Amino acid sequence: LAGNTSIYIFPLVVLLVCLVLVAQYEILSLPLAIILIVPMTLLSAITGVVIYGGDNNIFTQIGFIVLVALATKNAILIVEFAREKEHQGMGVIAAVLAASHQRLRPILMTSIAFIMGVLPMVLATGAGSEMRQAMGVAVFSGMIGVTIFGLLLTPVFYVLVRKYLGRSSLRSEKPVPAISNDLIEEH
Incomplete structure (x- = not known):
């Protein structure tokens, strides 16, 4: 156990996040749609x-543990809004597309701000810079992966989880316009 504890720590961190x-959500399927993005994030960081x-x-x-959080x-933002849209009567695909569109700007703004905030750690020089660079590079590259993979794959994971594990089946009774009226009113 004392040798390489990281093989125990990461599954425990993911399990803790999943339990929370x-x-x-008081359901097992939605956390799965959120947690499925973690391997892509760690792959980007590595x-x-x-x-x-x-x-x-x-x-x-x-840095890897920070990336899990x-x-x-980011995935919670999309899943939570998609869930709300679904409760309002939208189909699963329409709900996740509307949620992704609605949360795109906030996710991009916070992600870019975080990436730029970590950049000094990546470029650190001087005494102790090796420590800052190690964490900075992991978080910097992982956060780029979080942003790209999260925006592209979280909606896919949500639809797949709702289709195969969710209570409601995939439905699209209402045709979805190319641009939703409530999205137009916001701008």
Whole structure:
């Protein structure tokens, strides 16, 4: 157990996040749609660390844990709004498309702000810069992956989970206009 504890820590972190989401949604399927983005996020972070030439140290692993929280935060925004739209009577696909469109700008703004905020850690020099760079590179590259994969794959995961594990089947009784009227009124 004392050797490489990261193989125990990451599943425990994901399990903890999943348990919190199950408690919040009181259903098992929606947290799955949120958690499925985590492997893509970690893949992006690991790719960034490898390209940078870093190693898997404790600071990199702390960055990975931070990414689990950030990935689920972005996915929660889409899933929660899609769930609300679905409760308002929209079909699953229409609801997730409307939610993705509605939350696109806030997700991009917070993600870009976070990425730019981590950039000084990536570019750090001087005493102790290796520690800051290790965490910074992991979080920087992972957050780019969170943003791209989260915006593209969270709606797909939501539809798949609702189709195969959700209570309601995939439906589209109402035709969905190319641009929704309530989206036009907001702008």
